[in-house]
Amino acid sequence: MSDIRFDDRVVVVTGAGNGLGRAYALEFGSRGAKVVVNDLGGSSFGEGSDQRIADVVVDEIKAGGGEAAANYDSVTDGEKIVQTALDAFGRVDVVINNAGILRDKTFHKMSEEDWNLIYDVHVRGTFKVTHAAWPLMREQNYGRILFTTSAAGVYGNFGQTNYSMAKLGQLGMAQTLALEGRSKNICVNTIAPIAGSRLTETVMPKELVDALRPEFVVPLVVKLCDENSTETCGLYEVGAGFIAKLRWERTQGKTFSIAEGFTAEDVLDAWDEIIDFTDATHPSNITEANTAIMTNLKSAAS
Numbered sequence: 001m002s003d004i005r006f007d008d009r010v011v012v013v014t015g016a017g018n019g020l021g022r023a024y025a026l027e028f029g030s031r032g033a034k035v036v037v038n039d040l041g042g043s044s045f046g047e048g049s050d051q052r053i054a055d056v057v058v059d060e061i062k063a064g065g066g067e068a069a070a071n072y073d074s075v076t077d078g079e080k081i082v083q084t085a086l087d088a089f090g091r092v093d094v095v096i097n098n099a100g101i102l103r104d105k106t107f108h109k110m111s112e113e114d115w116n117l118i119y120d121v122h123v124r125g126t127f128k129v130t131h132a133a134w135p136l137m138r139e140q141n142y143g144r145i146l147f148t149t150s151a152a153g154v155y156g157n158f159g160q161t162n163y164s165m166a167k168l169g170q171l172g173m174a175q176t177l178a179l180e181g182r183s184k185n186i187c188v189n190t191i192a193p194i195a196g197s198r199l200t201e202t203v204m205p206k207e208l209v210d211a212l213r214p215e216f217v218v219p220l221v222v223k224l225c226d227e228n229s230t231e232t233c234g235l236y237e238v239g240a241g242f243i244a245k246l247r248w249e250r251t252q253g254k255t256f257s258i259a260e261g262f263t264a265e266d267v268l269d270a271w272d273e274i275i276d277f278t279d280a281t282h283p284s285n286i287t288e289a290n291t292a293i294m295t296n297l298k299s300a301a302s
């Protein structure tokens, strides 16, 4: 098995000063990449800034013999982060959208500021960084992009309506970008990681935070960003050595005759069938997903 290398590749990691981002940045640096270490250096609540956070990681990469440049902007100024990559290294090959904060509150206590700030960092910030890198990747006919969602988005999590919204927003963005990037050799994937970090230390006991090392997420990230990997449009759960791919599942469903009409009572009568996951299907694109609907429309018209 050959080593996965990133020699002459430029990797931008957002939020690379702590936790998962730092672990990614160090690994890419050790595998020959030129790394842009972006971090605003604020609190996990989204307040303040500190340039030293990114500088420390840059120094660590350089101490290990790697190449790195720091960027201290917020991801909401994504074009500046990409500009740092261009100024320092002349290109962008990989973007790891990782920066994140939390503003956990139950919905009835959540302010509009809590909602907007989470949207800004996770959704608008990810858009800004990716949107700045996208034309460069299209032009060079090559790119690897990673988005970071969360189990909170996929399954829901008490007290995280804002975060769940933003994290699933990233997945939606990734799924469509994967389609748009396919012809330009741009692969786009999404991970839902779990790791001990300052984000999780408020909700997990210390032993769990210490045990769930960010390093356990790194191998999947490196694999997905490998130039030889053609995997795209995927969603993965990853943490503590467990890696699995996730997809949508749909029941066989029930088709009603739209020519004859159907009522809420008909839906009630068919309810067990509608929600029965026996022989479930797994539509993998919008055409497949809409086939049953289009078929029923056609049969009504004929």
Ligand SMILES: NC(=O)c1ccc[n+]([C@@H]2O[C@H](COP(=O)([O-])OP(=O)(O)OC[C@H]3O[C@@H](n4cnc5c(N)ncnc54)[C@H](O)[C@@H]3O)[C@@H](O)[C@H]2O)c1
Pocket: 014, 015, 016, 017, 018, 019, 020, 021, 038, 039, 040, 041, 042, 043, 044, 046, 053, 073, 074, 075, 076, 097, 098, 099, 100, 101, 121, 125, 148, 149, 150, 151, 192, 193, 194, 195, 196, 197, 198, 199, 200
């Ligand atoms: N740790 C987990 O279990 C877990 C689970 C699901 C998703 N995630 C996601 O993984 C990512 C990394 O989380 P982590 O646990 O390593 O957290 P972390 O707090 O250790 O690291 C996040 C980094 O992002 C930086 N950052 C925050 N806002 C920024 C901004 N506007 N611009 C630039 N940098 C900014 C922070 O300064 C911090 O260094 C986040 O997107 C998080 O939502 C983490």
